[in-house]
Amino acid sequence: MHIVVAMRQLADLVEELEVNGDGTDIDRDFVKFVSNEWDEAALEEALTIKDESAASVTVVALDEPDVDQTLYAALAKGADRAVKLTGHDPSAWVRTRERAQRIASFLAHEEFDLVLTGVQAADDLDGQLAGILGSTLDIPHAAVVVGVELTGSSLRVAQELGGGLVGVSELELPAVLGVQAARQAPRYASITRIRQAMQTQKIEEQEVSLEVTTPQVTVRRLYPPEKQGGATMLTGSAKDVATEIVNILRSKGLV
């Protein structure tokens, strides 16, 4: 059983994002990057499966800012191998379609049973990565996965559906899953472990050159939400403010 986990780096929202000079992207020079939290859940699910069934886990990510830290942390947590894909501009935004093709091109030379990735990311709120990977590789795909169970050569997955429903379905392996949540919270890799991994393990680099150009979305303008009126600040004592709030809610017919 070989599981590949695809991870990506995103701008860390602890710092205020700024728009670059062209007004087409965030300013990537001044932000820190962290791994996508749903990818962390995908990694945790892969490592949990490994704990249960002696699978091997490969983590793959595109060369992006601070990606080494993410990959070494994955190794420290128990991943067996970490691969960094190069061949693109590491400081630019890679659109999800191109990301999928780069990862698919890596997977074309790999023997794998399962690919896990986060169901979505801040730059992929539609959750396209897992779907495009599945169709490119021509293998089954499931999204919003909240539980994975191996049953011989197939896979039983639980998916969160609308209205509080969970659907359980079976997929043939190999398959691609977009993970919403792992069975447990992502485990901790102590800094001592991460530092050990940096000294004793290597990140494998593979260059990917895409033969066909990927259709690209061109961003014409990126901007922060424009301010709109409508906010009223209430002042006075807590009691007065509370009375005022009740009056407003009543006048709008809400209570």
Added chain:
Amino acid sequence: MPVGGNKQAPVITELEEAIVVSPLSGREWDVSGATSRMLESRVLTDYGSAGFARIAALEGGESLEYCYGCGKCVPVCPVDLVSEYGPRKIHRRVQTGLDLFRSDELWMCTTCGNCLRVCPKQVNMIEVMPAVREVAMADGTIPEELQQVMEKTFRYGNALGENPRRRHAWTKGADVEVRVLANDPRPVDVLFYVEDYWSYHPRGQQAAQAFARILTSLDVDFAILGSEEKTLGDSQRLAGEKGLFESLMEQVVEVLSKYQFNRIVTPDPHGFNALRKIYPKYGHDYEAMHYSQLLASMIDRIEFQGTLDAKVTFHDPCYLGRHNGEYEAPRKLLEAIPGVELLEMGRCRENSYCCGGGGGGMWLDGFNSNHASERLSERRVREAAETGADILAVACPYEVSRFEDAAKSTGNEHLRVMDIAEMLDIAMRAQDWRI
């Protein structure tokens, strides 16, 4: 103040009525009321020594098994007063099979050091606990709330997960100029190492601003590192993240090597402890002072414009007092403020109670609440209120928020919690002050 916590009743192993039967003759003796009726096998014989061996094999873990059970540590342990704890009890429980590496007790010690003060065998829980915690963390066993703090500290260089670039945002409200070395790298006398809670916590920022005003009025040549500053991480080390501490230290030393300064002055006793005791072990020697020491050395130059009429009690921070022997400097400052009447709590100086924030306790509030009858900070605030004080004075950035919360939760809102720097600032500037 009574002992709290969920104490276990003692287990009686002596039988009230006992008859001994000879296996040979069948004859019976009634030994009821005799001096020894402990006729069951002693529980210790059921256990091996593997538990201690595993801990003793760790660097720093050697001393747990030195314990000979005198129990002096139990009544002085701040955690035992609100729960079932105490180093002697931990020793006993390891002896009888507790896997300390996986137990909740592992995270409850605040490394306050009061047990070591009284221990005739020098069982050093300040080394034992971090050593065991380090192994537990490497195995991935760590309370979730602590895990988040470690990840934030690693990523941002501060425990609060705040934006590193906003580390010196507090200077805007100081009303005096605060030099940031990155912008003006001239040599400086005092490097003011602000640390996390004075940099980011709103109440800490007020104390930082007060301290900057005091330094300016005393013509002290000082500067800060601004966004280049990262926490010294001593509490993270004691919570078991030695690797994180070392990683931070490498970054701190590299930044410090860029600038010329005579001494480092910090408000944080934990950072002070790291610079004074731990950095030298790695070959990094700096002259480090707690801010109360710097100000106490200049007390004759401080001019007070006003008075601060209040009864004040002072909480000795564990890492300033017990760990580094400084009890006088904060008191000297408080006694110099016109109008201040200093009242001591029953537990003070060497025997000061712990606020609960040390050794990772700052970030384990939810976790520890499952095991204690009240927070250590709540108990301490009640002790402070019993003195009749108006102000609980503190000299550690962890404490203002801890004690202010505790004052509210224990119904002691009348007790103001103030940093000594804030109090000095008020009296020096003759601001209107009312209790």
